[in-house]
Amino acid sequence: MSGTESEPIFIRASAKRNGITSVVIGLAGLLVSAMWLALAPDWLFLAGVFLTSASIVALLIGWFKLREPDHSIEISPQAIHYHHRLGNWHLDWDNVQRIDCPRVRKGLDHVDLEAIGFRIKDYAPFLRSVSPRLATHLLMEQRPLLFQNDDANCPSGSCYSETMFDDKQFTLSDGEVLTGIKAMLANRMTQLRSRLGFDVFVSASELDRTPAEFSSLMRQCQEARMNAVSAE
Template sequence: MSGDNAEPIYIRAASKSNGITSIVIGLVGLFVSALWFVLLPSWLVLAGIFITSASLIALLIGYFKVREPEFSLEMTPEHIIYRHRLGRWQIDWDNLQRADCPKVRAGLTHVELETVGFKLKDYRNFLHSISPRLATHLLMEQRPLLLQNSEDNCATGSCYEQSMFDDKHFTLSDGTVLTGVKAMLANRMVELRRRLGFDVYIATSDIDRTPTEFAALIAQCQQARAQLKLETQSSINE
């Protein structure tokens, strides 16, 4: 991504791998279990039930893997686009302050979480681009992050409940007032920035490399874009 005509970078989710394999294993297992019930004595019926259950689970896992988009992330010279079966969100490179692996306190040291965080300059475009269904999914998926770097005075757990279900209105920088699930997501982003330093998070299962490697890739893309803008400005001035 060193120029406006650069090819997009596509990232395939690790969780999507082996979807077809899981479906094939499930179908074979169902065929075996059918023969099991027909040909083997009744005292082996429990084993047949176990094979059937395992086959159905394999089919279900394969189904959810296959129905996900082929690529979870697309990085173009203008945007970072995240795709999910429930919708998508988009972050403009000009709106991305930084991306890195958030760290939490563990005694006297800090430990990196298995996720990548994005810190935005402004929430408007991101919240306008995300679908309500995906916003609801993120609210549920990212709840464990609220338990990180928690306050010492939260022994009762009430602060967790308040931050998990903060449904008050949210006003964007241009004066637009958000309500409903998008307001809840905006308030969640503010809370996660306060706790972990980032607004939006991508799970390890949504990328095809380690969080550190993915954060390094984002940094390289930012540097390439910044260099391109400098070269373009220099050519204009000349």
């Protein structure tokens, strides 16, 4: 695609939309509720409290939306960059093996998860790009994916597993030994690969289109990258 050949492609998270609107509604609601509580009769006091609470909730939602980076994903000719308020990670195109929507079996059918999966070739560059704070967030955010279990002893597909707390050391391909939160993330990636076929996941809420549409875009970018490299 032309975007991968020159300018980066920026993806704005759908979860960030209407942040300013939520803040404005919250502030307006607080103003109205202040006047309500000051002027309304006593029997309408509870309604004023409810309006105040709703306004505070709207204000907090807008504030959390505005805290997030303007763009969740940046697709450049060299790499894929993920941006979060707790940190960043990046994947070089040469380190990407596959990008697709992960699927799980539900009875006789296969269902797409509301996420995009990346299967990578070498964990080392990716793990070095992740800050400890973001690694902690990813462990918590992607924890529900471990409940997607095809184990014959788990008919519900939502069974507890001790691997959710796998904190043993992890050795990278170059011999470096990881401990702590980075080792936990690396072990989690191997677990998710064995269950879902991918190592790194981005939630649909971080995208500006459906996971299927984003997956198609990424495959086009990857193909354009391969064509550009072969032409050199």
